[in-house]
Amino acid sequence: MIHYFAFLKKELLESIRTYKFIILLVVFAMFGIMSPLTAKLIPALFKTFIPYAESVLIPEPRALDSWAQFFKNVSQMGLIVFILMYSSVVSGELAKKTLVNMLTKGLSRKAVILSKFTNMVIIWFLSILSSSFITWGYTVYLFPNDKVSYLVFSIFCLWLFGVFLLSLLVFASTLTTQSYISLIILVGSIVISMLLNIIPSIQKYNPLTLSTKNLELLQDFVNPSYFKFIIPITLTFIIIFLISSILIFRKKEIR
Amino acid sequence: MSILQVEKLNKSFGSKSVLSNLDMNVPEHSVFGFVGQNGAGKTTTMRIILGLLKADSGSVSVLGKKVNYGETKTNQDIGYLPDVPEFYSYMKAAEYLNLCGEVSGMNKHDAIKKGNDLLELVGLSKENRRIKTFSRGMKQRLGIAQALLNDPKLLLCDEPTSALDPIGRKQILDILHAVKSRTTVVFSTHILSDVEKVCDHLAILHNGNLVLQGKLANIMRKYSVDGYYVEFENSHDMDTFCLEEEIKIHKLEVMKDLNTIKVFMNNFEEEKHLLLHLLSQKKITPLKFEKIEPSLENLFEEVVK
Numbered sequence: 001m002i003h004y005f006a007f008l009k010k011e012l013l014e015s016i017r018t019y020k021f022i023i024l025l026v027v028f029a030m031f032g033i034m035s036p037l038t039a040k041l042i043p044a045l046f047k048t049f050i051p052y053a054e055s056v057l058i059p060e061p062r063a064l065d066s067w068a069q070f071f072k073n074v075s076q077m078g079l080i081v082f083i084l085m086y087s088s089v090v091s092g093e094l095a096k097k098t099l100v101n102m103l104t105k106g107l108s109r110k111a112v113i114l115s116k117f118t119n120m121v122i123i124w125f126l127s128i129l130s131s132s133f134i135t136w137g138y139t140v141y142l143f144p145n146d147k148v149s150y151l152v153f154s155i156f157c158l159w160l161f162g163v164f165l166l167s168l169l170v171f172a173s174t175l176t177t178q179s180y181i182s183l184i185i186l187v188g189s190i191v192i193s194m195l196l197n198i199i200p201s202i203q204k205y206n207p208l209t210l211s212t213k214n215l216e217l218l219q220d221f222v223n224p225s226y227f228k229f230i231i232p233i234t235l236t237f238i239i240i241f242l243i244s245s246i247l248i249f250r251k252k253e254i255r
Numbered sequence: 256m257s258i259l260q261v262e263k264l265n266k267s268f269g270s271k272s273v274l275s276n277l278d279m280n281v282p283e284h285s286v287f288g289f290v291g292q293n294g295a296g297k298t299t300t301m302r303i304i305l306g307l308l309k310a311d312s313g314s315v316s317v318l319g320k321k322v323n324y325g326e327t328k329t330n331q332d333i334g335y336l337p338d339v340p341e342f343y344s345y346m347k348a349a350e351y352l353n354l355c356g357e358v359s360g361m362n363k364h365d366a367i368k369k370g371n372d373l374l375e376l377v378g379l380s381k382e383n384r385r386i387k388t389f390s391r392g393m394k395q396r397l398g399i400a401q402a403l404l405n406d407p408k409l410l411l412c413d414e415p416t417s418a419l420d421p422i423g424r425k426q427i428l429d430i431l432h433a434v435k436s437r438t439t440v441v442f443s444t445h446i447l448s449d450v451e452k453v454c455d456h457l458a459i460l461h462n463g464n465l466v467l468q469g470k471l472a473n474i475m476r477k478y479s480v481d482g483y484y485v486e487f488e489n490s491h492d493m494d495t496f497c498l499e500e501e502i503k504i505h506k507l508e509v510m511k512d513l514n515t516i517k518v519f520m521n522n523f524e525e526e527k528h529l530l531l532h533l534l535s536q537k538k539i540t541p542l543k544f545e546k547i548e549p550s551l552e553n554l555f556e557e558v559v560k
Contacts, residue, residue: 104330
């Protein structure tokens with residue numbers, strides 16, 4: 001545990017001093033500001049720039065539109081930016097040889113994997129928290145009378161999906177020596193999940209659903225019990241990826 | 256007693272054999288020069304000792320404890336300075352040593368105190384900049400500080416001076432000299448003059464095998480040769496001298512470009528006078544007349560031939 005906390009502290013310091021944390025915070029804060037604003041302004045812009053729009057019935061924007069923008073931005077652009085930032089989370093340190101001194105000081109390889117993963121989970125949590133908080137505040141301000149269902153649970157689902165991807169990223173980065181190969185593995189896994197999600201009976205067990213049913217939750221079309229299998233399955237995958245990463249990393253030669 | 260024992264070590268990278276049946280014993284409290292050409296397998300040996308690389312076969316023990324690949328228990332007795340130490344460039348030297356201290360299992364107070372003492376030893380105590388602004392020599396000195404942080408019983412230094420300028424080299428050698436009373440040092444290098452300066456034991460690695468191992472003084476004695484360098488003013492003098500019957504009976508090595516010959520002698524005390532007499536007889540005034548001192552370079556050339 002001493003190794004884990006010492007290395008986690010180093011990981012957090014690295015995220016701060018290499019500006020990764022601040023960049024992510026700014027990007028996610030931007031999503032927080034843009035989501036309600038886009039929802040509010042798009043109908044007005046539509047009417048201004050498209051002449052025949054007057055004759056088209058454009059519905060009044062609602063809080064749901066603001067959250068739709070939020071989930072779209074965070075689950076797509078947000079996750080892409082986050083993963084690109086940490087794409088070489090393990091392989092990068094091996095390539096730079098900065099781990100040699102640490103490992104020869106007795107640092108356990110398990111602590112390396114777990115602290116890197118924890119650091120990303122913390123920053124992912126703070127990023128999504130800042131973005132959701134700003135979106136929430138702005139949405140309440142712009143659409144004071146609108147209500148949505150299961151908001152916190154819906155955001156939790158997206159966060160958990162992010163954690164799942166981060167565990168997969170750690171696994172891929174431990175397995176390979178190049179960050180682009182980690183990204184290929186990650187994208188390949190998402191594509192496979194998307195293809196599997198075409199089959200309705202699989203959706204209830206596919207971690208990808210954590211990032212696709214958020215709006216349905218807000219509209220009360222599905223309720224949290226829908227996720228009773230997905231959440232344990234996702235947690236199991238996360239644990240499997242982490243244990244596999246530790247086992248692979250233990251056998252990895254450090255040249 | 257041996258602090259480090261390497262037995263029948265074999266390692267290949269693909270089809271290339273790097274170490275073949277390597278046996279090595281490092282006595283406690285020695286400064287052990289581990290010499291070999293680039294690519295001889297010095298770094299590979301060190302990384303196997305540290306459990307960072309997996310040996311194909313053979314065993315390594317540190318203080319009697321077996322080194323297992325991928326485990327770090329035996330590293331608690333070892334300090335390691337890589338050839339090009341890499342650090343977290345966004346940290347300051349003191350922060351880096353604190354992290355090393357925490358990872359080594361030291362308590363915070365001890366880590367800070369020890370870190371400050373070591374920064375003083377390596378001349379970095381006043382540096383408050385981030386490591387990314389450090390010169391190569393400063394990084395090497397910080398590397399030594401991190402290697403000594405856990406008071407290692409065995410310090411492995413992998414070519415610590417090879418990339419440094421003369422001042423940086425001297426600083427590193429001075430530090431190694433200062434710590435040799437407290438720890439056994441294994442010092443890999445291809446710079447033979449550095450070995451002569453700090454080491455008392457020597458091992459020469461060639462083609463993945465130790466071709467020579469022992470106390471430096473004994474080895475130098477054993478491999479020393481008696482003879483003289485004679486440098487002539489011109490090639491004519493040299494040729495004339497070499498044709499003399501009295502000279503022909505000696506083993507000679509002619510360095511034509513330098514107008515110099517090496518004259519090897521069996522009976523040094525008597526023959527050196529004959530040599531001088533012959534020069535005087537032929538009215539040849541040499542530019543240089545110098546005794547061949549045993550040198551590690553000659554020895555190295557001899558054993559890897």
